[in-house]
Amino acid sequence: MLWNTLTLAFREIRRNVMRSFLTILGIVIGVAAVIVMVTLGGGATAQVTDQIASLGSNLLMVRPGQRMGPGSSSTAPPFSMADVEAISRDITSLAAVAPSLSQSVTAVYGNENWTTTANGSNDQFFQVRNWSLDSGRVFTESELRSGKAVCVIGATVRKELFGAQDPIGSTIRLGKVACQVVGLLESKGQSTMGNDQDDIVVLPLRTVQRRFAGTQDVRLIQVSVRDGISTEKAKEEIETLLRKRRHIAPSEDDNFQVMDMKEIASMLTGTTRILTSLLGAVAAVSLLVGGIGIMNIMLVSVTERTREIGIRLAIGALEHEVLLQFLVEAVVLSSLGGVVGILLALVSSLGLASLLQIPFVFNTSIVLVAFLFSAAVGVVFGFFPARKAAQLDPIEALRHE
Template identity: 65%
Template sequence: MWANTFFLAIRAIRRNLLRSFLTVLGIVIGVAAVITMVTLGNGATQAVRDQISSLGSNLLMVRPGQRLGPGMGGAGAPAFKEADVEAITAQIGGLKAVAPEVRSGVTVIANGKNWATTVTGSSDAYFTTSNWTIASGRIFDDEEQATGAAVCLIGATVKRELFGASSDPLGEQVRIKSFSCEVIGTLAPKGQAAMGQDQDDTIIVPLRTAQRRVTGSTRVNTLLVSMRDGADPARITAALTSLLRERRKIADGADDNFSVLDTAQIAQTLSGTTQLMTSLLGAVAAVSLLVGGIGIMNIMLVSVTERTREIGVRLAIGALEREVLMQFLIEAVVLSSLGGLVGIVLATLASVGLAGLMQVPYLFNPSINLLAFAFSAAIGVVFGYFPARRAAQLDPIEALRHE
């Protein structure tokens, strides 16, 4: 019985292929939209996490002033000193590395070309705190850091613009303001940061070199504190705050004149925002599934009206109501399930293509695909039941009289 009912339903669908296609179109669009939105949202969330992690592993950023970001309240707040780095390293446990950082925008010249970039002055601990990988060459040695030697490492963007992507700049000279530094290493590419900055557009020199020859000041703008895996960020943040308050002679009850920012919290906040937007977009896209379900119900009601005599003949020769009900219900479920399968295929193709255009990773999520397919099949049951019930309850005599 079940097989016969199924084949009758399939034959009815094949008899009106164009109408069947238009019926499932709403389901196709709905399923494809939901899966694509959720997949791209998950990819964007992962991209944000990767970009934040590229700033440094388990990283705390400490800067003068009471807040970070645009309009930060650092005006008038005393800068940090190299001695602060030594004190943090010696007195706080659970740390992997601590690095001072100063930055300045400059125009550099090399190989007959010039390029506007950012010069960063720091110690060799900076490569650990900021997750830099050395592509070629080496980092600073102790003597170069102590004496402020004229040496530097360059990022992938600077290398490409000044020397060409395929060249080897080791040993070449790069002129920064009034001095020239020798390129002792190149940095592996990191790409864009979470806020869109090109992290590879940088030149790194020893801290004292930057202070003496670039900024002309002993100020340290930022302290980068990298925690070991498994360390308690809250405990280290509290210890760091207490130590800096003591060293900066901040009275009890007075506000801090520095800010401590945990990059893990930034990643969590931004990821939460993108996940919320993904949920909202997925919910909006899911509305089209309901519209598709209404379309199925509408077409099935029209089909019942058109096939009234056929239904009357089946009932008159002994077909049971449940068999007629099952036939129309199977038609609705097959249509909606077919729409779900086509929607999954389209969503996969669209997600791969859009992920490449948006430069976010494509993350295949089997659960959302299965959920969307199950929901599309459920829509067939829910919206197909009323037309099927109506067909099953037709009076055979009245149905045979129908023109």
């Protein structure tokens, strides 16, 4: 009986291809929208997590000033090399400590020029940022001590200045300083905030301090915490040490801040998750509207087919058999919409993921949920028209023109 009903439903759908297509369009769009939103959202979340992991999840950033943002650090005194040395000497829970002083410079090689960031640091910078070299070498001890004009360049700078050429050993001009390229960083791509991490030239800290900035300041200290030690504990130790060194009274607020990448990571993934569920919810509304579309068409269909229902009832169809027929038809229609929607969603989220350059994360559960939901839409919105059909009076139905 169920098999008969199924074939009957398919026959009815085939008979009215155009109408069936328009009927399921709402479900198709609804299912596709939900899956695309959730898939892209999942991809974005995965990307954020990946990027933060590539920064190093045990990374702490120490900045002068109270909060992030433009101008906020100017009033607070910067750090000095003495602070950096004190941190690496006194806090044993750290694996690496990298001071930083950045400055915008124009890099020139041959006819090419490119404005980039000159970041003065030490060899531990590469360890802290979990960043290895594509070719060449890092700085030597004597280069760091004497502030020699040598640099390690990022992939973007290499591309802009050298194209496909090998940059190692070439001399580029940074501002007024001629600087030998000793290393090339491997590409890291865009950061979570959307800026290009590869657009960088790394030099010894002393070189930047003396030849570019003309100060002894350190604007940023990046440290990585030893494995197995909590970042919270290291953070506390750094805060205690710096409060002492910067002579901050117990009643005063810190004039520096220690940021934990884990906190930033959870904040960012939290934000993308909320956005994903919000978009998913909006898409789910369209799925509901699609269900109402099915109910509408099924009601029209019941009116149109009143005579057919009358014939079936007269021949001896039971109430629940007619109910089942219309219900199965609605469910088959909406499930068909679900399947088409899933296919559409997979194709379009693959396309969109490559367009937006985020990873395509296939989410089996949302596909399954969307399909089951579309079938459930068929049951819920098909039931009312089906019951209407089943309760028709056969005599009245036969008389219907």
